[in-house]
Amino acid sequence: MKMNRKGRGLFSAAACVAVVGLALTGCTNTGTTATSGDTAAATDAAQTAAPVTGPTCSLADYKGDKIDLTQATVGFSQSEKEDNPFRIAETQSITDEAAKIGVKKFIKTNAQSTLSKQISDINDLISQGAQILIVAPLNSDGLEPALAAARAKNIPVITIDRKLNATACTDYVSFLGSNFVEQGKRAADQLIAGTGGTAKVAVLLGSSGNGVTTDRTSGFVDEIKAKGPNITVVAQQTGDFARDKGQSVTEQLLQSNPDITAIYAENDEMGLGAQAAIIAAGKTPGKDIQIYSIDGTKNAVEQIVAGAYNGVIESNPRFGPLAFQTIKDFMAGTAVGQNVIIQDSEYDPSNAAAKVGAAF
Amino acid sequence: MTDARIPGLEPPVLEARGVTKRFAGVTALSGVDLVLRAGESMALMGENGAGKSTLIKVLTGVHQPEEGELLLDGRPATFARPLDAQKAGVSTIYQEVNLVPLMSVAQNIYLGREPRGQVGLIDFRRMYADARALLAEYGIQVDVRRPLRTLALGVQQMVALARAVSINANVVIMDEPTSSLEAREVETLFRVIGLLRERGIAIIYVSHRMDEIYRVCDTVTVLRDGRVVHVGSLSELPRVELVSMMLGRSVEKVERGGVTAFRAANESDAPPVLVATDLSRKHQIDGISLSIRPGEVVGLGGLLGSGRSETLKGLSGVMQLDRGGVTIDGKSVRSGSVPAAIRAGIVMLPEDRKAEGIVPNLSVRDNIVLAALPKLSRGGFTSRRKQDAVVDVFIKRLHIKVSSPDQLVSELSGGNQQKVMIARWLAMTPKVLLLDEPTRGIDVGAKAEVQALIDELAHEGLAIVLVSSEVEEVVEGSARVIVLRDGSIETELRGDQVDESALLAALAGSAS
Amino acid sequence: MTQATVSLRVPSRSAVLGVFQKYGVYIAIVLLLLYNLVFTPNFFAVDNFRTQFVQVVPVLIVALGMALVIGTEGIDLSVGAVMALAAAVIPLYVGYGLVPTLLIAIGVGAVIGLLNGSMVAFIGVQPIVATLAVMVAGRGLALLIANEQLKSVTSPEVLALGRDSVLGIPYSVLIAAVLVGVVAILVNRTTFGKQLIAIGGSRRAAELAGLPVKRILLIVYVLCASLAAVAGVIGTARLGASVPSTLGNLIELSAITAVVVGGTPLSGGQVKVLGTLAGAVLLQFISATLIKHNVPDAYSQIAQAIIILVAVYIQRGKARVK
Known part of the structure; x- marks a missing residue:
């Protein structure tokens, strides 16, 4: 049921991911979870660097400014109330990763499942000086005003878990999600x-x-x-x-x-x-x-x-390492994928006892 | 107000010629002619169902006549909808103000035609100034920026009037404009009406209040059964004649006896069972006191809107009272509570039997025992045996024609439904029975039966109050008649005084 | 009884309609059972019927209360939220034992019923508006109480309520059967029931007849919400978990459908308790049949919609015959 809510939201994300998924078949079967910080992030990054098959986006394409993450203000806009394990784990992962990397200032907001609040949240983040935005969109449509505000200041936007009906590398940099x-x-x-x-x-x-x-x-x-x-x-x-x-x-x-x-x-x-x-x-x-x-x-x-x-x-909610790795690569001038697939772990009787702590 | 103006000399502004209107085969208006001249103030009179409201709706474009035509300034006019009539200068002021309560007074007056500034924005300063000036003409001084709803009802009505007139009214129709006004507000309204007339605006005035009619109007058109029965100058028409025309009873031809099933009613000299003191409720009834003895039938006379039904509602707890109270055998009854009144022994047969009396989807049995149900139960469980004992007795005694007690009450004739209602109350062994139009809408035979039953119940010692719009029913059924007018007791007729001519005179409120 | 009514002479159209109005829901159940007898493997097994009756219990109990409310010409949309609230309080009090937990859950339902009933009876809010507000707020409150978490319920007593049987009959089914009997007696044999129906038939007439209209309305809404709370406890016991976010979702629609299909008109003035039971069972059989034949969800939804339409059509015919 918790997943129900999330699932419903991921609705339109799916179609696009499915397309990418076809291109990426075979990149599965790692048992790694994203909890182990750098390693996981590195793994994810390594994998996402690989898909040159998909469309990419570079800092030059996006016409953004180069920013050093340790000197930057990063804003995160969460979409739904944190009343299900997925959302809790997602926010936690991004917050943890920001601290780990040593982002100068990290601000997070929660739209409480209200679209208008997410728009004003994002505008607030911008006015509080956010130079990079990570957004978990509540809806595939409707965030245009907020995106336009970010675009006007050339603030790079990374979207996670739900794909927007907007143009990658123009309205936002890239989308990270499950397949x-x-x-x-x-x-x-x-x-x-x-x-x-x-x-x-x-x-x-x-x-x-x-x-x-x-x-x-x-x-x-x-x-x-x-x-x-x-x-x-x-x-x-x-x-x-x-x-x-x-x-x-x-x-x-x-x-x-x-x-x-x-x-x-x-x-x-x-x-x-x-x-x-x-x-x-x-x-x-x-x-x-x-x-x-x-x-x-x-x-x-x-x-x-x-x-x-x-x-x-x-269905991996821990977008932190992957999101910040993508930002790092992007700021380093590397072309990052417009659609980045997050690595999902799996549990079976052989590994469940060992990995149950990682379940969310 | 009946000044030197001679209406006949002014040109007609609004005319109706041979207007006929039917609803589902029932003729509401039949060949109605009406001539309204500039500056004239015409009273439109008639009892319930005479066709007043239908005529007004035809004049204001709500209904379209099937036959006949309307003329505006002598030219044929068709009002397909209310807006057409408004545009043509026919405005209506209803008793309920139909403006926007949350908007300011000025906005209401200029709604849809706000004064604009250079860039097309509303020029509020001008709007407020204009509104203030406009209202000042009528002697009304209010802050025009206040929301309309914060004003007294009378002032709101005045704003509606000001709006109507400032648009371009030639004719203003007022339907019961004073029904919810304070005395002071009524005075203001009358002053405004005078101003309107000086400007040549014609008025059609509908009211049940005789005093107002005679103060404000100079001509009268009387409707009865959808026809115009009289047109003429009001000042020359004695009140009693006006009333007898409205009721369709000729003053001369009044005689006693034979029409109803009532026997000669006796006045009782037992101590009163019910004493009501100073029953009052704003805009409805004012200071009504009466007492009723066991075995007595007291008629409540009065025209529509005189407060007859309201008095019954006050007595039976249906209507909350502002003032005054009722005692039964010296013990006071909690006012405004139907159950309390019923416990004390006061029961009422409501006027609208179908909507307020019977429960249509229930059987005759369930309808009869409805009020007495707790008495016919054991520990909250209904007892069929106890119910049947009561139901059978009343079906026999009142000659209720049913196939079985389980028959649906909605399948019965009106007369039998009324008997079911009476049975419901008799099952409560009441002391006072209030009857509001007990014979309305039932056929002649049943009517006589119900009237005989009322008589019989009174002879058995029940105190009965009878309200009826049929003059002969009141006169013949009642030992004495209390006549109401404008919510107060006008007079009381006793013994030999109880006859139709006296009642008509009293209804008219003339100094007879 | 259906055989007796469907005689050999050619019945008129209105006579046919009349039969359907009276017995339509029972005829439909019989037809459905016949269909399953022929086409559904393992349908006529004791276990299967036990499952059907266990599954129908929450809807049935909610529908009983709904029938009372509809009888007064009202409606109660908050029943699902009341189930969620009952579910939400169970983990908090389950330590005190089954009876206290049950009483507290029902008490919570009664409080919500008081709220609904007060708004309807004393303030004069339209039932659909009052209970819609409570429906939204109630589930929110349930999530708040539960800290927006699903909680497993492990108390064996509570679980027994949802899972154990006596003489092969599950406790939950026994409880529902008793409640059907109690509500049937309440409606048909008590002063309260008669007065409730009179209010639904003509509220104004009931008021003028001196009936305690407001008190009765209040009690009806309290009963409805309390029954919903019982359904919430049983639903939770069956799941073995308190799931305030989804328990009772859309149950108001199923309950209203069961009531209407069972012959109680939405316009009030009648309450058919056995019809409501039959309506709930019919809905359960339909959904079971569709699932067992692996009919895709979209078609089941259409099938349910058609049944509602047919029921409402027949009801409309009834009103016109009157």
Whole structure:
């Protein structure tokens, strides 16, 4: 459900990321999390430096001024209320990284899920002397006035987690976000590995009409088709990214299809709901019926540790290292990608106990 | 106000010729002629349903006549909508002011035609000055920058009037303009009306208040049943004749007996069961005191708007009183509370049976026991046995024609519905029964039955107050009649005085 | 009863409509069961019916309260928010045991009901406006109480409420069955019920008949919110987690649909308790059928919309026949 809100927002980001995702296929499977500071940032940077395939943006292209981060004022505009783990982790990551790098002055604001507040937040940041802006847009549209204000002062804007309907390298420098198709694909890989390649799967979809849902579905289904000849998807039903809906839908599906052996849930909450339904049906989650989901929340990862859950693909909220690395490169005159994919981690029974601390 | 002006000499500004208007087959206006001359102040009179409001709506473009035509300054005119009439100079002042309460007085006066400065911006200084000057003409001094709603209602009305006149009114129609005004405000209004007339503006004045009519108007047009029954000078028309024309009862032809099912009513000499003292509520009733004895039917006479229904509402707790109170057998009754009045034994049959009386989706049984339900229950649970005992008795006694007590009350005829309502109250064993138009809208046979029932209940010792717009019903049903006018008691008719001519005279408020 | 009414002679159009008005929801349930008997594997299994009834409980309990409010010509949009509030307070008091937790949750619901009822009865705010405001504010308050966090509920007593059975019948279903009985008696056999219906039929007439209209309205809204709180506790017990951000989302729509499909007109003056039960069960069977046949979400939404339209159409016909 927390993811629901985020997911809904990421809606339009998805389409664009999907395109980039095709170009970047194969850049996955690092188990590294972004918590280890420099290393992770370096890894991310290394990877994002690579995609010369995508369009890029340099300081000259953007017509910005060269700024030394340690002498700069950096503003961060968070979009939504911090009432879900993703937002908390995202803000924390950026705040931590700013301190680590030694940014001269770091100012953050939270638009409390209100578009007009985000516009005034950004204007406030500019008037407080922000020279670089990191923005988690609340909406794909509507921030034009704020962007124009930044543009007027040639302030570089890095957008994260939700893509704007605006021109990269003109209205903003670049966009950093997850590849949702890739997340679905990796969940499929986990499931194929975990079930030994034979399974009857029920898919719990996210909210209908949501781009994240579409991507996580197509990534999963296509991968199963390609690599899991003995795996059948017996049902696809929406659980609206909510735990209770995930539970009741799973109950229904387990009754009509008692031979289901695995669940793929497009967020952790629905996965946890499915887990409750499996218990209620008198079966053992993780064994009789395996559960895979996407998000990386602590609640789900703890269940892997407990042996009652089988795999979680992370949707990485820790944009700090990647964002500041991108800014550094950009200021150093390097052309940075206009669309930068953040590295998502993953959890399975072999690493969950060790990495549960990293879950958000 | 009936000054030296001779209306006949002025040219007509507004005329209606043979105007006919029907609603769903019912004729509201039938061949109505009306001539209004510059500077004339015409009273438009008629009881409920006479067609006054329909005529006004035709004159102001709200309705379009099916037959007949309107003439403005002698030329045919068509008002397709109210705006057309306004543009042509016919303005209406309603009892509810229809301006923008949050805007300033000046803005309201100049709404949509604000004086502009050089760059097209509103010239507020000029607007305020103009507004101040305009209102000063009517002797009104207010801060024109204040929001309209902060002013007294009377002043708001004056602003509406000033706006209407300053636009370009030739004719101003006033519908009950004084109904919510203080006495002082009424005086101001009358002064303004005088000013308007001096400028040649014609006025159509609608009011139920005889005194006002005779003060403000010089001619009168009387409507009854959608037709014009009289046109003429007001000063030559005795009040009693005006009233008898409105009611359709000829003064000479008044005689007693035979029309209704009432027996000769007796005056009782038992101590009064209900005593009401100084019942008052702003703009509705003022200082009404009356007492009723058991077994007595007291008629409440009065024209529409005289405060008849309001008096019943005050007695039965439906209307909150500003002043005064009611006692039953010497014990005072909490005012403004229907349950308290019912507990004390005062019950009322409301005027609008369909909207305020019956609960249409419930059965006859449920409707009869509605008020008595707690008495017919055990520990909050309804008792079918106790209910049936009551319901059966009343269905038989009142001859309510139903297929079964479970029949929906909405399927019954009006007369039977009224009997259900009476049964509902008799089940409460009341002491005082207030009847507001008990026979309106029911057929002749049922009417006689209801009237006989009222008689019978009184003979059994129930104190009854009867309100009816049918003169003969009041006269024949009541032992005495209290006549109301403008919310106060005009007179009381007792014994031999209770006849139609005396009642008509009293209604008119003439010094008879 | 349906067989008796659908006789062999050719019925007139209005007679057919009349049958549907009276028994439409039951006919629909029977047809749906027949369809599932033939086409849905494993539908006619005890376990499946147990699941359907367990899942219908929250909507049913909310719909019972909603039926009372609709009977007074009102509406209560705040029921979902009340469920969220009940869910939000559970983790705070669960340490005191099941009964205190339950009482506190219901108490919170009652307070919200008092608020709704006071606005409607005493201030004269339109029910849809009053409860809409509370719906928005209530969920906000729930998130505030819960510190915007999902909290797992591990108390075995509370979990038992959502998961355990007696004689094969889940506790939650038993509670719902008792509540259906209580509300049915309340509506059909008590002074309060009759007065409530009279108010819905004609508020003015009820006032002039000396009925304590304001008090009754107040109590009706308190009952509705308290029932929603019970639904919130049961929903939380079933999930094993207090999820104030999503629990009861859009349940007001399901509840209103159940009430209307069950034959209670939105214009008030009637309350069909068994119809409401049938309406809720019908909605549950429809959603189960669609899920079991793996119908995409978009189609299920359209199907639900059609059912609402049909129900409202039939209701409209009823009003016209009158």
